[in-house]
Amino acid sequence: MSGTITVAVLGCGYWGPNIIRNFHQLPGAHLLSVCDLRQDRLDYVKEHFPNVETTLEVESLLARTDIDAFVVTTPADNHFSLTKRVLEADKHVLVEKPLALTSDECRELIELAESKGKTLMVGHTFLYNAAVRKLKQFVDNNELGDIYYVYSSRLNLGRIRSDINAMWNFAPHDVSIILYLVGQEPVSVSAKGQSYIQPGIEDVVFMHLDFDDGMKAMIHISWLDPNKVRRMTVVGSKKMVVYDDVSRDAKIVVYDKGIDKININESFGEFEGFGEFQLRLRAGDMFIPEIDFVEPLKVECSHFIDCIVNGKKPLTDGEEGLRGVKVLEAAQQSLKHDGAAVKIS
Ligand SMILES: NC(=O)c1ccc[n+]([C@@H]2O[C@H](COP(=O)([O-])OP(=O)(O)OC[C@H]3O[C@@H](n4cnc5c(N)ncnc54)[C@H](O)[C@@H]3O)[C@@H](O)[C@H]2O)c1
Structure with missing residues (x-):
């Protein structure tokens, strides 16, 4: 894969703005859209990042063919379901920690990413x-x-x-x-x-x-x-x-x-x-x-793009996410x- 990676972010609560700021500034990435279930959070995005699209609709965003990768920055209890949907939609995904809430869920995501040939990375920022x-x-x-x-x-x-x-x-x-x-x-x-x-x-x-x-x-x-x-x-x-x-x-x-x-x-x-x-x-x-x-998050976001473009294995891949969730x-x-x-x- 070459050129610019088009990115969408799911979730803009406390942590989302840091993810949005980094992808907005990152060479090699184009932050196209942010989705949240709360209109006030989308208003925040519009105010601070006027050229980024916003939506309340996860499914319509997943259906778009002009998006290569998603970042999941929602509460932990929906990491599994959203990450699964993203991979099923044939997109690369960076999901915030924890990868999921059970090791079985982590294994399912790892297998799905492998079968789809997509990058699965977890936000173990440290x-x-x-x-x-x-x-x-x-x-x-x-x-x-x-x-x-x-x-x-x-x-x-x-x-x-x-x-x-x-x-x-x-x-x-x-x-x-x-x-x-x-x-x-x-x-x-x-x-x-x-x-x-x-x-x-x-x-x-x-x-x-x-x-x-x-x-x-x-x-x-x-x-x-x-x-x-x-x-x-x-x-x-x-x-x-x-x-x-x-x-x-x-x-x-x-x-x-x-x-x-x-x-x-x-x-x-x-x-x-x-x-x-x-x-x-x-x-x-x-x-x-x-x-x-x-800024560690800048290094993390840049690594995610590098892994997608150059087919590299992320330092914090699905297996790394699984090791943490097992503990x-x-x-x-x-x-x-x-x-x-x-x-x-
Ligand atoms: N890496 C780090 O250092 C770090 C730091 C803080 C938080 N986090 C992680 O970031 C994630 C988010 O944490 P937070 O503190 O921002 O939580 P938060 O509750 O403040 O924000 C979550 C946002 O996601 C939105 N949301 C919920 N379900 C959604 C869905 N289905 N689609 C789209 N948007 C949805 C909510 O409306 C909310 O605005 C968590 O997984 C947390 O562990 C990581």
Whole structure:
């Protein structure tokens, strides 16, 4: 496929305007139309993007032959049905996170995209974030050593939803970052949470991910917290890193800190017993790497167009979406069973 990719956006609520702005400015893309079920949201589009068409009619938009690709920016509970309709209409699709609400739905979308020969990409925006990519470089270059554990907090007060709980709303980001960094899926997940504001919709969730090699991850999610926090700590055998997405000029801080095992008698060779080594605390330098920051959503939208034009596999393809949903699905089951560990197949 060559030339300009004509794009339509479904959904213009809180996040849609960011998607619309990016596709409106993106070389190689032509944003033709925005669809929402609310007229006031279409009025917003008309006011800010006067040359973009607007419509309340999803089906008539899907039937148009002059549109190559759709972006689904609607609430999570209709991601599956809308993405399926888009693929059935022979269009490429970028769908916001989460890809769907069950792993079976994700698999159906992956198979459909394959059979139609269309690009299916999920909006795991943080994998297009320069700070996360820098962190990934540190992990891949073995600068942190073996990853012992990771923990993450994504907290703020508000943007409370009633269609999904705080975990489904925020944790797709943490799960995608952690799985990307460590390059493996957890074998089991457990989660405990509580609904304070609306019955049955958890406002706060603590998730635990267990990996085959003993690595652990913990994710704390809340929309009922006094502070906006977006922080992840990665503890490795050689170094430790704190990634603070809210920080302006120190998004990544690398700590040359750890505990070294010192052989107290070279002739013992291996460290087989406690008496043969000492633990030495290493509290070395801190380092703030330079990050060439570009708006992650811009990188994501541009990657979507590149994948369509050049037939590339997206970094955040359907399989990536499925990996995230498997974790959240297991965590949701665990929530129902008061934190019992749920295995992931
Ligand atoms: N990648 C990110 O960092 C990020 C950030 C925020 C939200 N999101 C995702 O974006 C999506 C939208 O979130 P939001 O906060 O904007 O939600 P929202 O509820 O504010 O907006 C959703 C919009 O979709 C419209 N809509 C609903 N059904 C529709 C349909 N069938 N056809 C067309 N329009 C329809 C609604 O009228 C509404 O205007 C969610 O999936 C969310 O997870 C992603």
